[in-house]
Amino acid sequence: xxxxxxxxxxxxxxxxxxxxxxxxxxxxxxxxxxxxxxxxxxxxxxxxxxxxxxxxxxxxxxxxxxxxxxxxxxxxxxxxxxxxxxxxxxxxxxxxxxxxxxxxxxxxxxxxxxxxxxxxxxxxxxxxxxxxxxxxxxxxxxxxxxxxxxxxxxxxxxxxxxxxx
Numbered sequence: 001x002x003x004x005x006x007x008x009x010x011x012x013x014x015x016x017x018x019x020x021x022x023x024x025x026x027x028x029x030x031x032x033x034x035x036x037x038x039x040x041x042x043x044x045x046x047x048x049x050x051x052x053x054x055x056x057x058x059x060x061x062x063x064x065x066x067x068x069x070x071x072x073x074x075x076x077x078x079x080x081x082x083x084x085x086x087x088x089x090x091x092x093x094x095x096x097x098x099x100x101x102x103x104x105x106x107x108x109x110x111x112x113x114x115x116x117x118x119x120x121x122x123x124x125x126x127x128x129x130x131x132x133x134x135x136x137x138x139x140x141x142x143x144x145x146x147x148x149x150x151x152x153x154x155x156x157x158x159x160x161x162x163x164x165x
Contacts, residue, residue, distance in 0.1 A: 057117070065084070069084055
């Protein structure tokens, strides 16, 4: 899986299934079932793929691509270099979509832009992880300090043991 997002179509289906089951358990399955969950799922996906969430990181990474590509062109296998060039292009297209947003956009324009960003994010995921110089070893926002969470016992526990009290 790529770092940008989880597998969007599969994650959407899985999350939809899980939410549908949870709602059934709460007695919220009146009507046609899956039809009730679809607007919730669309809202979640629109929030995850919103300009506020994605644009700052993508813009920063996109700005760094030309220098990174130039400095590593000779050391990268040609197919990897081409993937990085395509990543740069796709990220640039996503940024352009976000930059084109206007508060006066119609619902149809907003929906079309969301669908395009969703498709571009899937394409970006298919291209793999960007150069670590640009994105680091882990996806932005996924740097967890598990020791600080203190989930597995005393501070500093490595998580290799499970303590049951």
